[in-house]
Amino acid sequence: MITKEDFKTLFETWEWIVDVQTEGLSRQDLLIQPQPGGNCMLWVLGHMVVSMKDLIQTMGGTEPEGYQGYERFERNSQPVLSDEPGLPELEQIKTDFIALSKLAAQTLDAQDLAFFAQPGWSGTNGATVLFLTFHMSFHAGQLEYLRNLAGKTEKVI
Secondary structure, eight states, rough: OOOOOHHHHHHHHHHHHHHHHHHHOOOOHHHHOSSSSOOOOOHHHHHHHHHHHHHHHTTTTOOOOOOOOGGSSSTTOOOOSSTTTTTTOOOHHHHHHHHHHHHHHHHHHHHHHHHSEEEETEHHHHHHHHHHHHHHHHHHHHHHHHHHHTTOSOOOO
């Protein structure tokens, strides 16, 4: 059985992955576009912040305040092709992601097991949370390849 502690460990793992995969990268490195298309690392990181907000709300939490600058990274948004005005800096993204990760753990703790058996958009709330954690893990996995595009090919994980 998957427990709340397992999910919280996953949240901490994502924090670590974001930290190690972005270490030593410049702003230009974050903007490298995979070819022939796809999203740069800055978009993926911003999207992970948006996704963490979605996860918190799916787990019954309220929408966190102070993250309005991340609309640019919502699902189906256009790729970031250059350093647009208003894009957050890497350190801000990392700070925001960690804060949301902690809030997700608190939100998870506030739910009883019956919550996960209730209907959700992926069948049950539990299945929905599981899908959203898969989604977040998928994006965390993209970071290594995007780091490689920036010329950082050392073994990180």
